[in-house]
Amino acid sequence: MSVNVVDLSEFDTSIRSRFTDVIGSKLGGRVESCSDEFFAEAANLLAPKMPIRDKTRYTYQGAWYDGWETRRHNPEETDWVIIKVGVASARIIGCEIDTAFFDGNQAPAISVEGVFAETVPGPDAEWETVISKTDCLPTQRQFFVRKDGLSEEYYNYVRLSMYPDGGIARFRLYGTPVPVFPTSLSTVIDLAHVSNGGVAISCSDERFGTVDNLLLPGRGIDMSDGWETTRSRHAGYEDWVVVKLGARGKVSKVVIDTAFFRGNFPDKIRLEAIDAANDVSALEADAKWTVVVPNHKASPDLEHEFEVNLDYPVSHVKLFSIPDGGIKRLRVYATRV
Template sequence: MYKRIDHNNLKAQLGQCVDLATSAMGGSIVAVTDEFFAPAIRMIDAAPAVSAPGKFDDHGQWMDGWETKRHNQRDYDWCIIKLGFAGSVSGFDIDTSFFTGNQAPAASVDAVFCPEGEDLDNAQWTEILPRVDLPPSCHNAFVLNNATKVFTHVRINNYPDGGIARFRVYGQVAPQWPANVSEVLDLAYVGYGGRVVSATDEHYAPASNILLPGRGKDADDGWQTKRSRVPNHNDSVVIRLGAKGHILKVEVDTSDFKGNYPNRIKLEATNTNAEVPDASSQWVTVVQPSSTGPHGQFYFDASHTDQVFSHARVSIIPDGGFKRIRLHGVRQGGQIPSLPLPNFPKRIIVAEPLTSEKYAPFGEVIEAKLNIKVTGANQGTAKKFHHVAKVTNAFPNDSGKVNLCVFRSSPTKELPFKVKLFERHPYSSQQFVPMTNGKTRGYLVIVCLNNEDGSPDLTTTKAFIASSTQGISYRRGVWHHPMISLEHETDFACLVHENGTPNDDCQEAYVDGVVVQVPGFQGNSKI
């Protein structure tokens, strides 16, 4: 069923797999029995665990991982993780680094396919890794004899309690493709099954980073090779596309690579059914050696757009690194659009957790916060949080009348989310408070500010994932996308002022070129 392997052999055995659980891929913690000493979210951090001697928090020694309290009264602790993308599982690394006497002595792993995330307690879980021993402060790598079927969630069981530094779930993404085969998309996107299958050098960071969602946070989550000292040297990485298709436009992002970007870059492609192209593969140059630069996005029109490819090889000349690569194209069988394509998408943003501080330019987050006035209420059985949002009625001649209403919002069917419309209310603020039934984990909020002419300033676009316990207040005149539910139909209580004149109540602007990636969520269409 499985075998334990030396961690040094992990890449050789699972090198063509991706970590489905990492937060960098959108993995998220759904439920956990206990996280007294250290939160479970650290366990799926993409960065390696670190040691911090002498660092303490309110619960004791700070540990980089998930750690439960001692003397568990249950048989074991557990943590449920929603995979960033549904996929089949081939192996694990249950890492106890720096947990020297407080590690979980043993662990097992269960999995379930539950795309809607409903009723996980009563779902039919399947054991995919039986109980295994976990020595202290080491990587514990396991390879399954056969890849599993497709799952959306995993549950790691911690016997009986203790700490786990990192939990890696290696497997293959089960792509959720758009219905339109002619739609232009990133053929190399990890969410569509794109993956790195070989790289000449990964001295500073793994090459698999270049296919991750978003634009990352710093140079550590790109790909960077060591300095070369040999004339005519170049490094390269081979990418297996999520599906065979036509490469039309190449986008190379060197964000945060300011003195270590490649001098030039070249892209070649081939068509083979092999996982890794062999020496007999015929490579076609799609982008001739071309200059890049520091800390920017660079676009190149592809040649041989009539040919179908399965793999791409990116060469950096002579060495260096970059953050991301996008291979825009259409799948085999799709219609090739008019060429050349524009430099697109104009803007890719990654939705981040909603906080009052980050949302402040656009309005207020409606939640019980301790940094506002709080008084006792209801004979001491409740606390009253005052003035959680500013309600504005600026209609001329006092013509705006309050409308307390309910919006019933259907979940989006496709992610990443393409922004096509913004609206604003020129005379009124607008508040939304979710009324959930326990199924909704969150909803998507997309906002932007005004240009001088009053149109949406797309350069200021921000996206936030609001939790089911957070309401949102759009300040008067702020452009925002209509409500976007994630995973489940959601009712929202809405407070707005209106006078019945359409252009006074709501103004709309149609936009193009903004794509929002939503870590930890998938569209509502079935896999």
């Protein structure tokens, strides 16, 4: 599948704000196998933090790199790594390849393929092209978007190949999770959860922690995997994030978790909701949001639970951190309509 190469600003606007990194280790993505990882482990590709470099550090194999690096002189066409998607399955729109600090030993080109399989597939599986072979540059982030848009097929395993060998620091693969909803519409589920199709589509700020963290499973490991904003300096300021739910639903309970935020949690929290089309511009243009959870004094390191019992469906929620601060998770429990 041919791709467009785009810059960071365009990728953030058109891809990262609308889709999910479906292979991230925070979501449960994991490396299953690879052709080679002599110099640096393939699992580093999925690490949530930005890559680093320590030129004074060496291992038995050679210079230490924070990424995936294979031997030289690969006799095969490619080196490859097979990755389990972190959700049940996903349709794919684009990817980020970061060759940070790989300068002269970077992967010259990459491709991405996918398959849906009941067991871990091998290199001889019936792989389908998701991102066609594309050249890579040294020591920089590169963003590739499918020209045909979101893939028609959905996959639970992907294979990243590099031609013929070399190093890649990070790999992000964006798409839409294909949720497996309960058969009964009366079942209450978390419609904000990323595995159920929830996605954060816009926000006021994410200086210290990104908004996609709000929708991850579990309560995280520390402040690094939550949403945290810049300290505000203006009276009346409010930080916010808009979340598109995985399906329209009638909300019965909301949980706003400030786990690990002990001196930088919000002073107050609020949640609003709306039933609207999936159009960010329409939502921001005089949208009539309904207050679901009114301004509530927040506490540190706590799951704040609110029984709301809406008798009408909503498609989006808007979480406020007042005036700023850090929030770990947002749960929106509802029945689908």
